[in-house]
Amino acid sequence: MSFRIGFGMDVHRLVRGRDLYLGGVLIPSDSGAEGHSDADVMIHAISDALLGAANLGDIGQHFPDSDPALQGIDSKLILKQVLEMLGAHNYDIVNLDVMLALQKPKISPYINAMKNTLADVMGVDEGQLSIKATTTEHLGYEGRAEGITCYAVALIQNNL
Numbered sequence: 001m002s003f004r005i006g007f008g009m010d011v012h013r014l015v016r017g018r019d020l021y022l023g024g025v026l027i028p029s030d031s032g033a034e035g036h037s038d039a040d041v042m043i044h045a046i047s048d049a050l051l052g053a054a055n056l057g058d059i060g061q062h063f064p065d066s067d068p069a070l071q072g073i074d075s076k077l078i079l080k081q082v083l084e085m086l087g088a089h090n091y092d093i094v095n096l097d098v099m100l101a102l103q104k105p106k107i108s109p110y111i112n113a114m115k116n117t118l119a120d121v122m123g124v125d126e127g128q129l130s131i132k133a134t135t136t137e138h139l140g141y142e143g144r145a146e147g148i149t150c151y152a153v154a155l156i157q158n159n160l
């Protein structure tokens, strides 16, 4: 059985007048993430970690922000397509570990909903998906609440 590891990260700017989607969940917030899609930084980081683990490129390549068909797209659909690509290459997810860096809003009340939502989209057990969050102690763009960063690592295995 062969295992492969992948890493992903994503950043989105926080602006007024946008919704904040994290892990497929709409989070109450006075500002939201700017982007071509729904700008779900967590789903984008996870997608890149999975694509990286399978050596299948990155989401910018598969889902370019120049594509008008992707304008405002629900990022869960991107993640579903990434899972289909992995499936076509006979890969299953072993586990994922996800780390958000943001100053606000406080997202601990929503972590379970994110796990539930994303485990469902990916067809994995919630026990295979770890989601964590940290502030940056008011340092940097995350600390000034100008943007949100998300990091993800994924372990996959060949199911043949």
Ligand code: MG
Binding pocket: 010, 011, 012, 035, 039, 040, 041, 044
């Ligand atoms: Mg992104």
